[in-house]
Amino acid sequence: MLKLYNRERSGNCYKARLMLALLGLEYEQVPIRREGNGRNQLPADFEKLNPLRQIPVLVADGRHFWGTIPILVYLARRYGGESWLPSDAEGEAEVTQWLSLGQNEIFQGLGRARSMRARRWHGYGTLEEAHAIAQVALRALEGRLGDHDWLALDRPTIADVACYSYTVFAPEGGISLKPYPAVRAWLRRMEGLSGYLPIPPYDGAGGPLVE
Ligand SMILES: N[C@@H](CCC(=O)N[C@@H](CS)C(=O)NCC(=O)O)C(=O)O
Numbered sequence: 001m002l003k004l005y006n007r008e009r010s011g012n013c014y015k016a017r018l019m020l021a022l023l024g025l026e027y028e029q030v031p032i033r034r035e036g037n038g039r040n041q042l043p044a045d046f047e048k049l050n051p052l053r054q055i056p057v058l059v060a061d062g063r064h065f066w067g068t069i070p071i072l073v074y075l076a077r078r079y080g081g082e083s084w085l086p087s088d089a090e091g092e093a094e095v096t097q098w099l100s101l102g103q104n105e106i107f108q109g110l111g112r113a114r115s116m117r118a119r120r121w122h123g124y125g126t127l128e129e130a131h132a133i134a135q136v137a138l139r140a141l142e143g144r145l146g147d148h149d150w151l152a153l154d155r156p157t158i159a160d161v162a163c164y165s166y167t168v169f170a171p172e173g174g175i176s177l178k179p180y181p182a183v184r185a186w187l188r189r190m191e192g193l194s195g196y197l198p199i200p201p202y203d204g205a206g207g208p209l210v211e
Helices: 011-022 044-048 068-079 089-117 127-145 158-168 181-191
Strands: 002-006 027-031 057-060 063-066
Touching: 002 011, 011 068, 011 089, 011 158, 057 068, 063 068, 068 089, 068 158, 089 127, 089 158, 127 158, 127 181, 158 181
Parallel strands: 002 027
Antiparallel strands: 002 057, 057 063
């Protein structure tokens, strides 16, 4: 049985849960509570599962994988055949470039803005800086999605799952998606996928949602 160390409102954990749902996989959830604000709030012995003391962690066949990219790659390869992550060099590279955008500009921009607004982040930078990085990410997404339905290839892949999460939470981070019609249309396409798992409801911690 697959096991996911998970927190409901974590955008990174949501990526793993969304992939599990899209693949129709059953799994056990181990809920991890937030003990405070900032980094390294997980107990020290969590280092046995992830040296960074972060979630999500997936346990599968007696092994464990930490971080969203390895989890998405493992699930896609193990259970999704060629569909969610192709194995040819060009296809895999195309998917991977969007995984990088998800970890860098999307997380550092949209993800960080969401955390900062909810006062869960005491790390580096300002909300304005996070918003500026978010615009870089959104322009990259809009550029691709203006004339493609999906981020990589001609079908949904783990690239879409990786980038969907913090993009869909943009209003919680005070970021409007109004200037990005192709991004909004892609979010709706993701929500129409068979097995789609709705995002966790907003808890109001960051103030009013931005339209
Ligand atoms: N690069 C990691 C980031 C994971 C991450 O930042 N997890 C957050 C929750 S969204 C966490 O565990 N924070 C607790 C902490 O840093 O102490 C991934 O892709 O999963």
